[in-house]
Amino acid sequence: MWFSRVLAEALEALNLAIGVLIVVLGGYFGYRTAYWAGENLTFGAGLGVVAGLIAAALICGLIANLSLIEQHLALIADDIEEMRAREAGELEADKEV
Numbered sequence: 220m221w222f223s224r225v226l227a228e229a230l231e232a233l234n235l236a237i238g239v240l241i242v243v244l245g246g247y248f249g250y251r252t253a254y255w256a257g258e259n260l261t262f263g264a265g266l267g268v269v270a271g272l273i274a275a276a277l278i279c280g281l282i283a284n285l286s287l288i289e290q291h292l293a294l295i296a297d298d299i300e301e302m303r304a305r306e307a308g309e310l311e312a313d314k315e316v
Contacts, residue, residue, distance in 0.1 A: 238279040245271020
């Protein structure tokens with residue numbers, strides 16, 4: 220369980236770098252395709268960057284939303300565990316001296 224949490228947090232931390240990489244690669248492949256086709260290189264690179272932005276928004280947006288859902292579910296699970304402990308009288312704050 221803890222390893223899954225570490226992987227989820229690592230993916231969340233790398234999300235920005237993944238997005239930048241997708242945009243840069245989109246621009247590069249747009250430039251290379253325009254060069255290969257003998258077209259305007261600036262237009263090809265710009266079109267590649269736009270395509271990279273769209274792909275990054277879809278992929279990294281999905282990662283960000285899933286990460287947000289995971290965080291909310293973890294908070295809910297912690298709250299449920301605390302409520303169960305409180306009902307069972309296991310919390311130190313609930314015990315009277």
